[in-house]
């Protein structure tokens with residue numbers, strides 16, 4: 001299937017340049033100086049390993065598309081599985097997260113204030129499992145992994161669905177000898193997998209917690225995702241996905257960085273951006289003379305940071321999986337599936353989230369038979385509130401788990 005953006009089909013191919021700088025400055029992602037040291041792909045490499053990442057080869061998996069791939073999963077665990085095997089918790093990371101929830105000393109990772117000894121998800125009590133998602137780039141099989149011909153899959157990687165990703169997590173569960181998750185929890189794209197778990201494997205989930213997420217993607221979310229996909233595909237350095245052997249600095253960093261800047265804007269909220277940055281110029285730059293506003297520099301920085309740690313083809317694969325997410329597909333619709341989810345359920349929104357609207361989560365909470373109603377986090381940080389508001393997120397999860 002031709003995956004070129006539709007308006008490029010039939011047009012001459014884009015001319016690949018040496019990632020010519022758009023501007024001749026030396027900060028941010030427009031200027032390429034910062035990219036020069038970045039490898040073409042930020043996918044995991046042997047050796048760069050925070051935490052105690054483990055790998056398991058799960059063998060071949062047939063995907064919803066009918067394609068079969070050989071799957072290895074990277075995952076981390078904290079705590080011990082008890083004798084009854086009733087204390088296992090599955091954590092599903094968001095779009096660009098990975099298995100690294102926390103360091104042993106709690107200093108890094110994406111939920112170090114939530115997961116750990118004595119914390120809301122208490123690793124003295126629970127056996128916590130966090131896999132890197134199928135299609136990701138931090139150790140689990142994805143587009144940067146070798147195709148059977150030895151070269152990276154790149155854009156030959158089959159189209160994935162959230163159901164495929166959850167099927168991989170089920171295979172990991174079997175490998176670990178966990179009969180049922182005491183809790184499946186996750187936010188955003190991780191929440192998509194949380195929602196898919198009781199829909200696909202109801203007998204293997206005791207309760208679930210879905211934060212800032214939904215049973216299916218909205219048109220608005222697909223619209224934002226579309227822009228991000230085009231940002232990558234229109235970067236000449238993307239080279240149709242075959243950039244893995246490009247010299248340092250010549251990967252699709254500008255496209256991936258722009259995709260992140262679009263996404264990051266949706267992860268924060270207008271009042272936050274206005275109050276933090278207002279119309280201030282970036283220090284040392286003059287917007288009246290080609291320089292940037294501070295908010296531009298902030299987005300450039302987040303784009304650069306993602307380009308340094310992520311793989312552009314993975315970003316495409318995972319974004320496409322988000323776009324097709326619907327627990328109702330082929331099952332009689334979302335409402336029909338929700339009515340069968342009788343497990344105890346927690347639904348959490350952030351009041352300033354402009355990507356996953358709290359009104360949609362209220363409807364979700366009302367449709368789930370095992371949910372006591374929507375719980376709302378108050379935050380100035382929009383969708384990313386689930387990563388920033390540790391005290392509130394921790395209290396909410398602690399209270400939910402205590403009521404089990």
Ligand SMILES: N[C@@H](CCO)C(=O)O
Pocket residue numbers: 094095096097187188189267383384387
């Ligand atoms: N900051 C999060 C936002 C998406 O929920 C991520 O990168 O995955």
